[in-house]
Amino acid sequence: MPNKKTSPDLKVLPMLPHESIYIGVDIGKQKHIAGFVSKTLLERHKHFENCPAFSFEASREGFRSFVERIRDYCPLEHIFVLMELTGHYHRSLQQYLLELDIPVYVMHVQRRQASMIKTDKRDALSLANQLYTQLELGAQVTDKLQAVRRTVPPSATASQLKGLMRHRYELVNEATQRKNKLTAICDELFPELTQVLKDPNLATALALRERFPTPHALATASFTALSEVRVGRRASDADLLHLQHLATQSIGTKDVARQRSLVLEQSLLIKELRLIQEHLERLEGEVCQIVTQSREGQILTSIPPIGPLDAATLIAVIGSIANFEKACDLKSYLGWAPKREQTGTSYDRTRLSQGGSREAKRAMYLIVWRAIRTDTEWSKLYKRLVPRLCSYDERTQSYRGKGRAIGHVAGRLITLAYALLRYDYEVVNHLAPGTDPPAPMLYDLEVHHQHRSGHYHPLKRRPRENRIVQVES
Structure with missing residues (x-):
């Protein structure tokens, strides 16, 4: 019986001295696939798709086995790794490799052709081939999204702010969603409120809507109760009286069942909005403190x-x-x-x-x-x-x-x-190490x-001075 075809292995082929190995890593949630490409491997396997690949778990033991596999045949100084920016799953491996001083390159997620065979192994080898052609052969790409760039670890300030600013971005979007829903409820329940309080989601408006959720409750409330709800100087006495008069003639919904559901939803949304605003205030205070203490923030x-x-x-x-x-x-x-x-003279x-x-x-x-x-x-x-x-x-x-x-x-x-x-x-x-920065x-x-x-030169690298060598006769 013919022998079963085995997958190519790196150990069967010795590498040339000082030869670089280019590794592409296809990132997964629980398992990564690494493809290996080099000059010797391409001479042996003829095509990058036939070059060896190695799978390892997305864990500390998996990362260690991946690095040990590389050390068996090649020093880490000759290794270059490329991975795509796929969410957050690549960050742990990227940090592990950078701690070992292994050069890590990244590129945008590539769009594969629909007619081609799609496998994790092929994706990893395709990344390795991309890295090989651009670094080893010096090939240039027309699409900048296909260009690889070396990763530099973020600064300490950026590492602190990355998660905080992302969370702030999400909180701002959530606060906007709550405000839009509260505005829609106001338009259906008591649309005349905006004639006195232009923004129905400010502090005084929300306090009035929470204490007196329906026009009937607002119209029958005492002036003393209305004054207690007022926040700051918003809404004068005349505005409160005018608002109470509008509540008696409101065109808001009169359906009792619909009013009950709107009042409950409005109460919950107001509490959620206040909690989000509280978190935003705390988050922004911490962010501002980090920025003022950092060099990048001061600049x-x-x-x-x-x-x-x-x-x-x-x-x-x-x-x-x-x-x-x-x-x-x-x-x-x-x-x-x-x-x-631009094309010709007709379109630019x-x-x-x-x-x-x-x-x-x-x-x-x-x-x-x-x-x-x-x-x-x-x-x-x-x-x-x-x-x-x-x-x-x-x-x-x-x-x-x-x-x-x-x-x-x-x-x-x-x-x-x-x-x-x-x-x-x-x-x-x-x-120099130990020197305080200016x-x-x-x-x-x-x-x-x-x-x-025209009296100032921008901060750019100075060109190299032309060195003139005089030869004595």
């Missing part, structure tokens, strides 16, 4: 339109500024990179790319709007750009397409933040004015 908040919460969002998303070689890479990661489509269009972090993209949009509405250098830049980049509508007597100017201002802000953060990163990392370089308005007048 970002020195730029006028950036506040502590905005800085916390950017720090958590960036992780480490060393992950970005150029400012344009940071723009793309934050979702503010321009995308141009530039718009904002759809990628990037959603949280950072929204934070930068709010930062830009805050910057152009206040007296800052960015508002002056915006006013100069609008007539140049936007078309003028004679009918409305206003400019159209102001998004181009907003995107330009956002790009300038990101470039400035990148320059300051990168400079501070290089200063801190070039210090104070971080902050944004200076006077330096900005000098930059505009």
Whole structure:
């Protein structure tokens, strides 16, 4: 009988001295698959799909067996690992490998063709082949989503803020959902409330709705009881009397059964909203304290339109500024990179790319709007750009397409933040062990004015000086 075909094994083929091994890891919830590609392996197996693969558990013992398997035939200094950014399942393995000083590369999740065979082993070997072609052979990719980049561990501040800011993002969305439901209940139960209290979800409005949930309860309440519910200076005595008069003539639902269900739902939503707001207040206080004590936070908040919460969002998303070689890479990661489509002379269009972090993209949009509405250098830049980049509508007597100017201002802000953060990163990392770092370089308005007048050079790496060698005759 013919021998059963065995899967290729790394141990059967000795590696060349100083040969690098490229490993792609297909991440799973309970088990990972690692595929191995190198020059010798490709010469032996002819195609990357036939190269060896190894499965291991997503546990401490599994990680240890994976590393021991590599050590059997190759030093760890010659290993390069690539994995996709799949949720949070890759983080434990990534941290374990970084602790061993193994270079770890990451890339976006790739879309596979529908006609191809899809297996975990093939996905792992495909990642290993991607890493091999880009690092070993120096191949360039047209799609930046297929480019691999080396992972740099996040700073201590970013590690603290990442989970906190993600939780804050979720709490804000949940609070908005509760407010929308409470507004809908107010429109059905007592729509006249917004004639006196414009926002039915502020403190006084919620206190009145909780104490007097129906128009009948509000209309029959005493003025003393209404005054006790008032929070701060919101709702004067005349407003409370007017509100009580409106309650007697309310067009809200008169169905008793429907009123009962709405009152119960409203009571529960108010309690949930207050609990969320309490958690948000505590969370934001902790975040602001972390930002003010960190170097990255001091640098970002020195730029006028950036506040502590905005800085916390950017720090958590960036992780480490060393992950970005150029400012344009940071723009793309934050979702503010321009995308141009051009063919011949008939079509030429530039718009904002759809990628990037959603949280950072929204934070930068709010930062830009805050910057152009206040007296800052960015508002002056915006006013100069609008007539140049936007078309003028004679009918409305206003400019159209102001998004181009907003995107330009956002790009300038990101470039400035990148320059300051990168400079501070290089200063801190070039210090001798045990040396106290100097104070971080902050944004200076006077330096900005000098930059505009041409008397200041931006923070960029200096080009290498030309060395002239004189030969004696």
